[in-house]
Amino acid sequence: MEEHMDKKLIELYKSGHMVIPLYLLKNYKDLKLDLDEFIFLMYLYNKGDKELFDPGKISNDLNIPLKDVMKYISTLTDKKMLKVDVVKNDKNILEDIIDLDDFYRKISLKMVSNVNDNLDExxxxxxxxxxxxxxxxxxxxxxxxxxxxxxxxxxxxxxxxxxxxxxxxxxxxxxxxxxxxxxxxxxxxxxxxxxxxxxxxxxxxxxxEPVEEIFDYNWFEDDDSYEE
Structure with a gap:
């Protein structure tokens, strides 16, 4: 993670403007996310559902280059964590909206899977x-x-x-x-x-363990000394 982004996120977290659920923090690696992608996603998560996609604002908030914003959007889209939808606003103007439904779906499936694993255990x-x-x-x-x-x-x-x-x-x-x-x-x-x-x-x-030896005596071949 870039140092500037790291410091900015710490400031956001301390200010209470950014919340990272403990469950997500413990399981983000299971979603095939690296730490940079996870924190970027948490920024969007804290912004709420169907947030207007404003690359410039994100770049400013996180103190990262615009190209990095587009990189994270691209990789998270490829990993089926988000989509950028084009919709019409109230003024009939097209806007780009961040859609996190895929992310919520993956988290829900993960939680159900964990519950089932706990039941099996x-x-x-x-x-x-x-x-x-x-x-x-x-x-x-x-x-x-x-x-x-x-x-x-x-x-x-x-x-x-x-x-x-x-x-x-x-x-x-x-x-x-x-x-x-x-x-x-x-x-x-x-x-x-x-x-x-x-x-x-x-x-x-x-x-x-030694087996007790049984003496095998042939009574039919007895000593001749007993004969008269």
Whole structure:
């Protein structure tokens, strides 16, 4: 951003004549905007809908060359953020109007998408996961127990693995899962990778355990000394 434009925008912001919504500030990169384009767009946004396009005034307000004003208008038009419409005013004179409908539409779609993502995240939470594994709704007491696991340092990933371990063994209660988490904590198991390593180590030990040798005696070939 040019230094003059930067200083001018700071002045506008301090004066209260320019407001930048926090949501837009956090998400402008998702709209494929660089910082210069975003701030220029925020200037137009603060001017209101269907503002008369006056390149000279914009150049003066932002303290940038006229060619930069036209550059930003061109790039933001290409990115479907705005349009410059030609309309007739009350005196039947043609005027250029800044139309930000495309920008508002993109922001609306982005907000809806974020809401859906949050819902998906909520639905995939460890509480919902356990309910699906158990095939029933959790009681308030069970919810509190799960919260205590998370508050005491067990990650959602680790809790999920403990639930899988329990259901694999045919046990669907939190007391059993609590014991699993307790044993894992003693072993320093903190994530899925640690769980997998522990399982593999357990399988390896089972394979390496010596099998008790059964003495095979052929009674039909007994020692001849027993014969008369």
């Amino acid at each position: 909520l639905n995939s939470s460890v509480f919902t996961f356990i309910e699906k594994e158990f095939g029933r709704t959790l009681s308030p007491m069970e919810n509190e127990i799960i919260k205590s696991w998370l508050e005491n340092g067990s990650s959602e990933e680790l809790v999920r693995e403990a639930v899988k371990e329990a259901t694999f063994n045919g046990v669907n209660n939190l007391r059993y899962i609590d014991k699993i988490l307790y044993e894992w904590e003693k072993k320093g198991i903190k994530n899925k990778e640690d769980v997998d390593k522990n399982r593999n180590l357990h399988r390896k030990k089972e394979k390496e």
